[in-house]
Amino acid sequence: MTSPKAGEMLHLRGNALGKGDPVALPLTQSSMFHLPGAPDGHATYGRVDNPTWVHLEHVLSHLEDAPCLSFPSGMGAISAALFATVTAGSRILIPSDGYYVTRLLADRFLSQLGVSVEERATTEFTDGGFDGFDVVFVESPSNPGLDMIDLAAVARDVRAAGGITIADNTTLTPLGQRPLDLGIDVVVASDTKAMGGHSDLLMGHVASRNDQVMERVEEWRRVSGAIPGPHEAWLLHRGLETLDVRFDRMCGSAQILAERLTAHDAVKQIRYPGLPDDPTYALAQAQTARFGFLLSITLEDEAKAEQFINTCPLLRPATSFGGVHSSAERRARWGDDVDPAFIRLSVGCEPVEELWQAIEASLNAL
Template sequence: MAKPKPGEMLHLRGNSLAKGEPVAPPLTQSSMFHLPGAPDGQYSYGRVDNPTWQHLEHVLSHLEDAPCLSFPSGMAAVSAALFATLKAGARLLIPSDGYYVTRLLADRFLSNLGVSVTERPTTAYAEGGFEAFDVVFVESPSNPGLDMIDLAAVAKQVRAAGGMTIADNTTLTPLGQRPLDLGIDVVVSSDTKAMGGHSDMLMGHVASRNTHVMERVEEWRRVSGAIPGPHEAWLLHRGLETLDVRYDRMCNSALVLAERLAGHPAIKRIRYPGLPDDPSHELAKAQTARFGFLLSLTLDSEDKAEAFINTCALLRPATSFGGVHSSAERRARWGDDVDPGFVRLSVGCEPVEELWHAIKTSLNAL
């Protein structure tokens, strides 16, 4: 797989600057542009294009090694990819154990527009084949269970059956996994998470090497109005400049914590692809560059899970993940089909020994 070059990414803008231009990209906060006469491909209107988006999308395209378009949230990116590839009568396969809002979108809206929706668990995704589906949507690792699926095999089988694949790569980012290089047609991501990294904005993106798909995605963004704010695009651009450093710290710390948590008596079950006995370990070794920063923990009860989360000084009890602050939440509260004591733990950028001490202290007090 081609590896992104974060050092080159940091200088994408700088290497094209003229003397006296700002190194940091300017924030263009304008709904109108000076446009006498015919448009002639110039910036025209804030719903159509914006220079700050283009600075951001230049960096995203470098990371994905593919054309990218930015969106105001991860779900806006998911929606754009699905509406660009589906039509009435189409058949969609989605994971039953993936992000629950994607399932809500399919069940409450796409199905009402004539799309036939089927769900399968990640671990049995290939059972029954893919011949019946126009679009196959995958998550690997799944959110929140962290089960994995062979993306290259799925992409090959779906393409042979005449379908198209979309992969949500939020949990691993382009630095940890490269679905497009594995044959996936379209990648979506919630850049609210690790890509932005500071829990201060919502953003997402769609990437694909399929020109027709990207034309449809751009049209969807333009006519639906699902556009990113210039300030949010500027913040994501700034966040991406430290992604390599943050992601490396988070993944390294996650492996250390997973190894230690696996032996703690308060933990009934742990999932982390980096652990040698994890069901996803061998596939993760072959398919990913990093094992990620998410851990799944199961404690004895809902009360113990809540006590662990709410008493740990270095864990923020919050939904979402991927920020510089470590965070955790009991996913059953959102309706995920998990044990009441199931906790999704997102490892942040705190010094690992300090973080381990805080986590261990909270677990020992249960």
């Protein structure tokens, strides 16, 4: 399945080139710019703008179909979105089973600035409604549990209650799920993962069709100094040029592996939105373009989980996900509320039969 935006994305720069211009995006590595006279309309200073960012954000905006700003990490993007939308006295709701660093940010910093923070599990997120919440932060599928919620319904109900919604779309990317089209106000993502795709950069982005929010996000970046490096922006731009191909391979392989893992005796439980008996299947069919490249398996115990992760030659025992190399880890080691033998498996770009043979052999050896 190919995104209708993928082909056009590859030629956004090319169709604006003059004769003799380089086809590949140049890297502008400069903190200063030649600036005689009035600075209006020109690059001014490296904390404010950079030509490499500008084109990267043009591509990201094309993918999101919305204004977009880049950040030096996914948490940089999440921080910008939250600090741009809350003030002292605000009340926010975040998932208790989502990415744990988002909870840390809310607990250690936002709550100390007079922001009231409440948590709900993804499967119970709509219980109690959204009255009184200024900002509702959602993550679907949740990381690492892969539970999903109806983004359109949440967006509608939060808007009716007078709040705004922020969705973390890291796990599916704009090619797999489009929260803004479902009514979500702000999208954040860690481009460190599948968007960059090669495990060699840290980046993130914020996208929104709300001009006031984006003005605040831009001001936060400029004033706080939470800016991406031009080299990282260049790397991300290069990674985006193969996103469609990589994402298609990863999602297709994940579906095949999930179907085979359900039948393996060593696997006590498996979660993947593309399995018909998964609790998220019906919603994922309606809400997403692809089921994603993440799946989870739970083995018999922690020792066997560690043995599997550390002995499979085509799995990297590493945190993070979305790279060309398949990777796996026990999320309990970071404090996630999951079984000690729960494994988050990120499917990469290896040939699927070769990958399955390695996974099956490692499971058989437990």
